[in-house]
Amino acid sequence: MSARENILKAIAMNQPELAELPVIDIASTIRYEDSYTQFKTVLESIGGKVELISDLTVLKEQLISDRLNGKFVVNTIETLGDVDEKAAFLSAFELEKVEKGYVKGTVGVAENGAVWIYESQMINRLVPFICQHLILVIEKKNIVDNLHQAYEKIDVSKEGFGVFIAGPSKTADIEQSLVIGAHGARSATIYVIA
Amino acid sequence: MAVKHADLAEKFIADEPRTNWHDETLWFVREKRDKAAHGLPEWEQLREWGSQIKNNTLSNLSNYLKEFEEKATANGIKVHWASDAQEHNEIVHKIIQKHGIQKIVKSKSMLTEECQLNEFLQHRGIEVVDTDLGERIVQFRKEPPSHIVLPAIHLKKEDVSATFHEHLQTEKGNNDPQYLTEAARQHLRNKFVESQLAITGVNFAIAETGGFVVCTNEGNADMGAHTAPVHIACMGFEKLIPKAAHLSVFLRLLARSATGQPITTYSSHFNKPRSNQEMHLVIVDNGRSKQLGREDFRNSLKCIRCAACFNTCPVYRRSGGHSYHTAVAGPIGSILNPNLDMKANADLPFASTLCGSCTNVCPVKINIHEQLWKWRQVIVAEGYVATSKKISMLGMSFVFSSPKIYRLMGKTARGIMHVFPFIINNKLNTWYKQREMPEAPKDSFRDWYLKNRKN
Numbered sequence: 304m305s306a307r308e309n310i311l312k313a314i315a316m317n318q319p320e321l322a323e324l325p326v327i328d329i330a331s332t333i334r335y336e337d338s339y340t341q342f343k344t345v346l347e348s349i350g351g352k353v354e355l356i357s358d359l360t361v362l363k364e365q366l367i368s369d370r371l372n373g374k375f376v377v378n379t380i381e382t383l384g385d386v387d388e389k390a391a392f393l394s395a396f397e398l399e400k401v402e403k404g405y406v407k408g409t410v411g412v413a414e415n416g417a418v419w420i421y422e423s424q425m426i427n428r429l430v431p432f433i434c435q436h437l438i439l440v441i442e443k444k445n446i447v448d449n450l451h452q453a454y455e456k457i458d459v460s461k462e463g464f465g466v467f468i469a470g471p472s473k474t475a476d477i478e479q480s481l482v483i484g485a486h487g488a489r490s491a492t493i494y495v496i497a
Numbered sequence: 498m499a500v501k502h503a504d505l506a507e508k509f510i511a512d513e514p515r516t517n518w519h520d521e522t523l524w525f526v527r528e529k530r531d532k533a534a535h536g537l538p539e540w541e542q543l544r545e546w547g548s549q550i551k552n553n554t555l556s557n558l559s560n561y562l563k564e565f566e567e568k569a570t571a572n573g574i575k576v577h578w579a580s581d582a583q584e585h586n587e588i589v590h591k592i593i594q595k596h597g598i599q600k601i602v603k604s605k606s607m608l609t610e611e612c613q614l615n616e617f618l619q620h621r622g623i624e625v626v627d628t629d630l631g632e633r634i635v636q637f638r639k640e641p642p643s644h645i646v647l648p649a650i651h652l653k654k655e656d657v658s659a660t661f662h663e664h665l666q667t668e669k670g671n672n673d674p675q676y677l678t679e680a681a682r683q684h685l686r687n688k689f690v691e692s693q694l695a696i697t698g699v700n701f702a703i704a705e706t707g708g709f710v711v712c713t714n715e716g717n718a719d720m721g722a723h724t725a726p727v728h729i730a731c732m733g734f735e736k737l738i739p740k741a742a743h744l745s746v747f748l749r750l751l752a753r754s755a756t757g758q759p760i761t762t763y764s765s766h767f768n769k770p771r772s773n774q775e776m777h778l779v780i781v782d783n784g785r786s787k788q789l790g791r792e793d794f795r796n797s798l799k800c801i802r803c804a805a806c807f808n809t810c811p812v813y814r815r816s817g818g819h820s821y822h823t824a825v826a827g828p829i830g831s832i833l834n835p836n837l838d839m840k841a842n843a844d845l846p847f848a849s850t851l852c853g854s855c856t857n858v859c860p861v862k863i864n865i866h867e868q869l870w871k872w873r874q875v876i877v878a879e880g881y882v883a884t885s886k887k888i889s890m891l892g893m894s895f896v897f898s899s900p901k902i903y904r905l906m907g908k909t910a911r912g913i914m915h916v917f918p919f920i921i922n923n924k925l926n927t928w929y930k931q932r933e934m935p936e937a938p939k940d941s942f943r944d945w946y947l948k949n950r951k952n
């Protein structure tokens with residue numbers, strides 16, 4: 304018998320009597336008076352930055368000036384300016400030099416500062432991780448109070464990959480001292496469009 | 498009992514300031530967990546949901562696994578099954594050989610520690626670079642991780658500095674964590690960009706979707722998995738959960754219980770390989786199906802490896818992870834390891850005061866201290882323990898196991914609450930409600946005896 308059959312047989316033999324799944328009553332989970340403020344407070348407590356903007360003008364200008372100054376940026380947001388489709392074909396070796404990644408998020412979560420990003424919003428799966436500085440853009444109306452609501456809004460299996468990112472990469476592996484910028488982005492700024 | 502926890506613990510506590518530091522640091526992490534948990538009014542409800550979802554998973558595991566395999570395969574993931582550590586290692590080795598791969602990066606996976614994958618590959622001339630900062634530090638030092646979430650928690654920054662000076666040529670004596678982390682970042686980014694194979698663990702695998710979730714703060718799992726042309730994810734079969742919606746319950750519990758963070762920085766949901774990428778998933782038994790059949794201990798398979806039980810445990814905090822001489826230390830390790838090898842790990846269920854603090858913090862409500870107590874009965878009944886040890890059936894065995902440990906614990910306990918973490922007077926702690934809080938004596942009997950003998 305194969306390992307698979309052996310394992311499945313042993314499990315079927317040893318597993319206890321069927322226990323029911325609980326009903327997750329989302330209505331009983333936390334709500335915030337002001338989800339945006341909660342989102343901002345939590346993100347800033349974990350090393351992120353949050354800016355409320357009325358439209359994309361500031362970001363458009365930032366992107367133009369980055370490019371004018373010869374910074375290596377990858378923009379994946381159509382409404383901001385030219386999209387760097389070529390990022391799909393760049394190697395990790397090349398992407399390692401990306402100064403800034405501009406990426407659109409789908410949902411923001413007030414309770415933990417996380418932003419959901421689909422693979423299609425990154426162009427290349429590496430972009431939000433490998434860039435030195437991450438710029439995320441979400442709409443204020445897409446900030447939900449908690450993770451249960453976030454999972455209701457997204458479809459995790461819609462694409463090949465998706466991620467919740469909460470702030471910049473960090474570690475506390477040396478004597479529990481928090482250091483921002485472990486392997487991933489050294490900073491994460493989340494622009495929230497009002 | 499070949500190596501005894503108590504003997505190894507004595508070595509650890511020989512350096513008293515370091516022991517105190519270890520103790521206090523982990524207690525600090527435990528306090529952060531409390532703060533995060535108390536920030537959610539529905540915390541107890543969440544634990545209950547987490548526990549019930551895992552109960553359901555274990556009760557229908559064979560079906561869920563089949564469902565998962567079917568969906569994952571349809572997603573383009575190659576699913577493998579391994580009965581034990583040896584088979585797991587051979588599967589990984591075969592994939593490496595097939596591609597003639599040289600450059601391998603691995604993010605944290607307690608399963609691969611349990612299977613001793615690195616050693617297995619090393620014997621076959623293959624080097625694996627551990628990329629979690631803590632794991633890289635201990636790998637340089639040829640030590641095992643001492644904690645499942647904080648692998649290098651037994652080390653001071655001076656130790657890390659000396660290690661990095663030797664291996665990464667950092668400035669001698671520069672102990673700045675920022676500087677040392679930056680050196681590791683540069684070193685590991687070079688490893689990532691040239692990697693041909695990335696090995697990761699799995700935090701949750703979802704039967705409904707055939708996808709899996711990996712959580713890190715550093716981003717190392719993603720840096721490897723999205724670079725390398727081949728990705729192998731390794732999981733014990735108990736990592737399964739039924740539905741994607743259940744991820745909300747577990748991701749809310751996991752980081753809060755582990756480090757007090759509201760969520761890990763990265764919670765990555767893998768469903769399909771990238772185009773031209775090969776994605777493998779190895780599902781491992783290695784004693785788990787046997788544990789599932791042990792009625793008293795099957796609950797241990799609900800564990801989501803948050804390490805809250807480590808951080809709160811007065812014995813773990815004062816004896817260090819290495820004294821447990823196994824890949825998974827701490828209270829939960831002391832339940833899992835006797836199942837794998839009862840003789841070699843017969844000492845572990847005795848490395849506990851049975852205070853119950855672990856059970857109180859466990860996000861999936863595993864009755865940890867009760868299981869430790871039950872293992873003691875089994876181990877004694879099977880004849881794996883000396884008669885002199887039988888006193889410890891009643892609890893506090895670790896404290897009584899060596900005069901030095903007893904004195905050290907006692908001294909601290911009289912002054913500081915944190916040696917009795919189970920005495921936490923909050924309304925959520927129902928355990929406390931039914932019990933009397935013991936009065937801590939001003940002097941220990943020993944102090945009293947020494948004082949009074951002189952008169």
Ligand code: SF4
Pocket residue numbers: 754799800801802803804805806807829855858859860861862863865
């Ligand atoms: S037994 Fe519970 S507290 Fe301990 S690591 Fe597992 S889930 Fe966390």
